[in-house]
Amino acid sequence: MTMIPTGGHLISGARVEGGEVFESSPVSGAPRRFFSATAAEVDAACRAAEAAFSSYGWTSRETRARFLDAIAAALEARGAEIVATAEAETGLPNARLTGELARTTGQLLLFARHIRDGAYLDRRHDAALPDRKPLPRPDLRLMQRPLGPVAVFGASNFPLAFSVAGGDTASALAAGCPVVAKGHPAHPGTSQIVAEAIAAAAAAEDLHPGVFGLLQSFTVEGGTVLVRHPLIRAVGFTGSLGAGRALFDLCAARPEPIPFFGELGSVNPMFLLPAALSARARQLGEGWAGSLAMGVGQFCTNPGIALAIDGPDLAAFLDAASAALGGVAPQPMLTEGIAAAYRKGRDHLAAASGVSCLVRTEAGGRFGAPALFCVTAADFLADRSLGHEVFGPAGILVRVRDADEMVALAATFEGQLTATLQMDEADTELARRLLPILERKAGRLLANGFPTGVEVCDAMVHGGPYPASTNFGATSVGTLAIRRFLRPVCYQNLPETLLPEDLCPPPLA
Template sequence: MTDLTGRHLIDGTWTDGGETFTSDPVSGDPMTVCNGGKAQIDAAMKAAEAAFATYGWTSREDRALFLEAIAEEIEARVDQIVEVGMAETGLPEPRLRSVELPRTANQIRLFANHIRDGDYLDRRHDEALPDRQPMPRPDLRMMQRPLGPVGVFGASNFPLAFSTAGGDTAAALAAGCPVVYKGHPGHPGCGELVALAIHAAIEKTGMPKGVFGFVQSNSTEAGEALVTHPLTRAVGFTGSFRGGKALFDLAMSRPEPIPFFGELGAINPVFVLPAAQSARAGDLGTAWAGSLTMGVGQFCTNPGVVILQDDADADSFVEAARSALSDVQAQPMLTAGTAEGYRKGVSSLSSAKGTQAHLDPSAEGRNAAPALFEVAGSDWLADPDLAQEVFGPSGIVVRASDAEQMLDIARNLHGQLTATLQMDEGDTDAARPLVPVLERKAGRVLVNGFPTGVEVAGAMVHGGPFPASTNFGATSVGTLAIRRFLRPVCYQNMPEALLPADLR
């Protein structure tokens, strides 16, 4: 069993630095954690820049072996990671042991295989045409090259899959970019254990010491320093809209702006079409309630809004959802701040014009209970605040007066991570006008099922138009995520000896 220290990992050395803070676990003893700031970020970023001189030119095979070593080292620590993660976050053992940790290791291995394949490099070659008239053409070769050091922020709701060795870190390391990671204060012990695994993989594979830096922090200083540091070439972020937007603005206001890939959440609307509503309204209401409360509603793809047509079948949907949600007990949220934010969001919905509450979501302290509201489509369209994300197990049913109002609701949506159509065979004509609208609103459009559960695969898109994310042309899940940390470089008339190895 590894003793946790609450320290930073900078240039291959575990070090103190900054004041300290005390963690706030759901159970067990709190730990004292170093609260890093500008000085620690500066040291880690300088080490990352020094490492890039080597790591940015490693072979794809060497980086693949490094990634695989990280996955192996994480799996070797599974028991302690799960134990500490459960205590810090309140997440159940099956979620951490059987879902999130395997997903974390598997997506790292997915990137190892992806870079071995080499297609991501998008290599192109236009041979010289010295005799072309009226002017000759030079020899042109192009490929994707790594940006340099990348800053990554840990996510509160995924202590493994979107945190220390999560998708952003894996994609950046696969691309050839060193990573400086700002730990999330909600799970500092879990973060340290995974950082230990990465450190062990660095030593096992002989990678440069500064290729991964880990800075614990419970203040805004470290995050702001990470975004504004002149050596930072890009940032990956998963979190709240308010925090992400503030960091995005910092990235854009730098003397040299950098890409800020922020995944900021969404309400992930579900449109129930007439034939499906008539045939299975009750079943859909029950299934939606299950998705809504999964993980205490703390998924960025949580389907917080359902739009259906106002009729007797809509009553059946609402009653089935209310019945299922009333059986769900209050459960602890990831942090006390998350629970307080949930209560404020529910209170705002309760006081909004035209909303009707079907459950009493009152809960104390860090716990949260489900909330269910309904509202007429006209009131929804009149009040943009109803479309704000409430992070937690709260859902709202919007009763559209007809198909045209349902389409108006779709047109008035902000950018989303997902949009879902619940439909049966008879709904094709009803779906046809919705699909082109939803395609422009969401990064992933799905039919039937619910969006919670993001498959880690080559075709996955986890992102969407603003405010779901800050860069609609990117994804934070799937192999395409690697492109965020690459840029195309053209080599003109370059001697072969000076070309990157993958272009020779």
């Protein structure tokens, strides 16, 4: 009998076996066995992270930047193994995963550059005014300091860029916070290889091995114990609204509440303004179909809802979108559970009052196939469940009577990651009416594009008002993401010998 390889947790730089065994469910290849973390493994990883913080939290920016650079290099060195393992586990194509690996290393290098610059520290200094009347002013200096150990939950749909070494981990490590990552059970083998690359980088840079830990788990309890652990100071999460809200509530209910930065999904409404629809209805329909079907619709920025004024131009748009989606073959989704949930959501849309089905291709098991629906604004408003996210390649077009109804409907949407305006110059006045509404609804506003694809750069915002995320003032992509894991500290009248090095610039020549 052939033995199935077994994977463990990574705690203090060593592989640890402990907990109930579960098997992975790869799209191709043999399954592997992994251990599901118990409270004992969670406690060990959190204690190791706290021990690491006593040194890592006070390292120089250059030390942390070199660590991030080293992680990127270690991932690149293991690139072929990482991509092959992720492809087998998730069914995502090789080209997509190769690009995602580049994005993962790119954001590590981006944060290395960001902390070398030092502007993120937001340093402020109010010099002492000993002679001020009626009261003197003390010397006051402020800078941002790391929170402490951070728990990071890997996402199902991005096994690299939003997972073990993803943006949450990169920004937390850049801030000076050790990380305890919970790997996603959809890709535990990928998580293990990536974690070992991070551990190798930590060893090469002579850092405390507790600076990063990985806990494998297929149970809800594993995540629950992690967010409740008293040594965890913040949580980064990407996943479903239900799971994210449950963890958010746990964080708030702790004896000492901690911030929970959850990115929980979105329907990302797209507004088709009249002049744009008239000028390029077929092009927009084909583009929408491509965005809906990309990655079997498993993107949190998938534009699942489009709104347009009824008329012949809309008919041309729907014909083009229907033809494009009808030609898309079923593809494997990330897990059988995700595929089943997608079919349930799709079937709910199909059965809802007033909804007409334009495209519906059946696929069973782990496979997902596109679906397209249409509904009037009145029926959409009468059934708010039609505005809920369906995670997969499904879209719904909402027909509105006129511009006034489009504006009124925009105001009813919940918080979103993105909102898109498809517009031409003649649509400017309607766009101007929509913009103040959409700015309050979404973290990223687009014109004449599709929201799938998130650029990793300084100006990016990937977050939005609830339920898109649990903290509308934060982002999980872009250099502003580091702010989540920092807090301001004011130093009053401290001698320079006690101040952090970053608060003591050398005197001007």
